[in-house]
Amino acid sequence: MSRITNDYRKLLGGLAVLVFGVSFATAPAVNAQQRISESKPAAATGRVEIYNLAGSVTVTGWDRNEVEIEGTLGEGTKSLEFDVMDNETVIKVEIYDERERRQRGIRRVEGSELEIHIPRGSRLEVGTVSADIWSDAVDGSLRLDTVSGTIEIGGAPARIWAKSISGDIDVRGSGGPVRAESTSGQIMVREVTGEIEAHAIAGDIRISGQAIEEAILGALSGTIAFEGDLTPQAVVEVESHSGNVILTLPADVSADFDITTFSGQIENEFGQQSERRSRYMPGRVLSFQTGSADARVRIKAFSGDVKIEKK
Secondary structure, three states: OOHHHHHHHHHHOOHHHHHHHOEOOOOOOOOOOEEEEEEEEOOOOOEEEEEEOOEEEEEEEEOOOEEEEEEEEOOOEEEEEEEEEOOEEEEEEEEOOHHHHHHHOOOEOOOEEEEEEEEOOOEEEEEEOOOEEEEEOOOOEEEEEEOOOOEEEOOOOOEEEEEEOOOOEEEEEEOOOEEEEEOOOOEEEEEEEEEEEEEEOOOOEEEEEEEEEEEEEEEOOOOEEEEEEEEEEEEEEEEEOOOOEEEEEOOOOOEEEEEEEOOOOEEEOOOOOOEEEEOOEEEEEEEEEEOOOOEEEEEEEOOOOEEEEEO
16 A cells, blocks of 8 residues: 555544644744755656645646656645655655644645646556645556545546545546545546446536446435446446436437336436336336347436436
8 A cells, every 4th residue: 555545544534633733824834935846767657656735736647757846835844755766756745743833833834736747657646635636648547535625637547546525526538447436526527438436425426428338326415417328238327315317328329227216206218107116105117128238227216316318
């Protein structure tokens, strides 16, 4: 397990004392902002780990075997760790511990803004608390974690795992598997192909793409909207508690559908109509097939409505 992942999980366990108890809106700090500009050689397909408590992290892939950092360290920041060891690069914004802050009279720590270029084929891991994360043109796998920051991803990474508690997640195009998780933020994945898995508690999930092989989607109270083309033998599984489900598929889709609700309604533009689960329950059921029923579509909703649309 990476150092960044360990640090991030420790922070999650201490959200009650988020940001190490440092105020972001009190008296001016002793340490002024520090402008940074550094670069070091790095492996073309190595691992790059980045940690920044607050501010922003922007990562862009390029065709150099080099990691370059530009940006500003916020007031009250201790230093920037930038180490390259064999196939691993570690970039970490260091914050003074509580004793050091008292000694130095630091009562405010401002966010640090990092703009980083890494080799295009790198495997990227980023962990933040309130810093936003942007990644583009990185072809290796991505693992991006934040507490309250937003995550935006472009390019065609080999694999994506993005997780935020209260921030939004926005993925634009990916040929590899995508996994996105958010507690109260919105998840949006556009132009995706292959496999997608997305889970949210209070946020909406909106997915669009082509040649979808597998889509596993779940939400507690948010809306789930899926629009895409399915490959033969594709599997789509959707579960919702109180949010609505909207599934938009090509008119010539070939799939086996099985849809159930506990109290919600079912609307189907492909023609077949739902039935009541029983005379004693308000829920609906709908099972039908289109074409040769190659793909499989399963939807379960509790109190939300389900709509199947043709595009």
